[in-house]
Amino acid sequence: MKKKWIAFSAAALAGAAALTGCSSSGGADEGAGQVYVYNWGEYIDEAVIDMFEEETGIEVIYDMFETNEEMYPVIEAGGVTYDVVCPSDYMIQKMIENDLLAEINFDNVPNISNIDPEYMERSKSFDPENKYSVPYCWGTVGILYNTSMVAPEDVPTKWADLWDEKFSGEILMQDSVRDAFMVALKSLGYSMNTTNDAELQEARDLLIAQKPLVQAYVIDQVRDKMIGGEAAVGVIYSGEMLYIQEEVENLGLDYDLEYVIPEEGTNVWIDSWVIPANAKNKENAEKWIDFLCRPDIAKMNFEYITYPTPNKGAFDLLDEEVQNNKAVFPDIDSLENSEVFQYLGDEVDALYNNYWKEVKSN
Secondary structure (H helix, E strand, O other): OOOOOOOOOHHHHHHHHHHHHOOHHHHOOOOOOEEEEEEEOOOOOHHHHHHHHHHHOOEEEEEEEOOHHHHHHHHHHOOOOOOEEOOEHHHHHHHHHOOOEEOOOHHHOHHHHHEOHHHHHHHOOOOOOOOOOEEEEEEEEEEEEEOOOOOHHHOOOOHHHHHOHHHOOOEEEEOOHHHHHHHHHHHOOOOOOOOOHHHHHHHHHHHHHHHHHEEEEEOOHHHHHHHOOOOOEEEEEHHHHHHHHHHHHHOOOOOOEEEEOOOOOOEEEEEEEEEEOOOOOHHHHHHHHHHHOOHHHHHHHHHHHOOOOOEHHHHHHOOHHHHOOOOOOOOHHHHOOOEOOOOOOHHHHHHHHHHHHHHHHO
16 A cells, blocks of 8 residues: 555656656645645654644645656656655665755754654665655565465465465465565575575566466555455555455454565665755745654554554554554564565666566567
């Protein structure tokens, strides 16, 4: 839903930038009483925006993007000036390396003390000194399975299980270059951030070998297909789990959908707030970030978005049942072999994309 890694052509990226450049926010007078926000769709409780405006007197001009790859050229071009943006880990690294971000004045963000140090530490993989970003949401990628279609002895525990013939025609894979390669690379014991061409070719060949077993390559549809009993197993983002569990209960289904973090490790992703270098209302952006770090506000957002919050204060306010939901808030030791996606450079990105095209075309 929020986390998508899609390969775009240069023409598509240029088109996305041009379309977003026509946004109403582009021509507005950016006064001191405003903040221009660029965020994923459905990634905030709208009541939170109203509360921020009421409490601060700052008007929020809010635009949305669908992918990191759509967002990046808009910020890079600078035709539309945003004050605060919510990219993902690897894209934040790319923005830092290309001097597109301003350092945050944390004197204006005292509520950062509510962010669990674990996520500040993980953020160092893409923001080494924690100068440019504040974690907003996080999650994992794992395997969802249908208890009525998978026998107890066949429950998947490893990514490698997605190559088992017993799941032929019953596997949903992510239609996403880095997520798909993550599954293959982790199953081979390699880093999901590898730049080694031989390892990438091995992962490509493994994904091609898996294709006859795959029912479909999808993104958001994994959730609904699994709820509908259309497949036995699927690769999915952990943030979908609260919705899935509620739907299974509401629909009175005679099966459960269970979530597993494979033992080879997985992607632990982090979406964070950053401030573009050309922001016109930097202090207002810092007020926005600080507001969203308030435990009561972070709790509201979690209950709306259902993606895990890195906010320790908000977590402490949640019902014990939610706190103990390991599909949403896994134990740290279950993430031992996991990694955060990193920006690997344009040349390596092109390599991944080319090998993904070979997978899809075979």
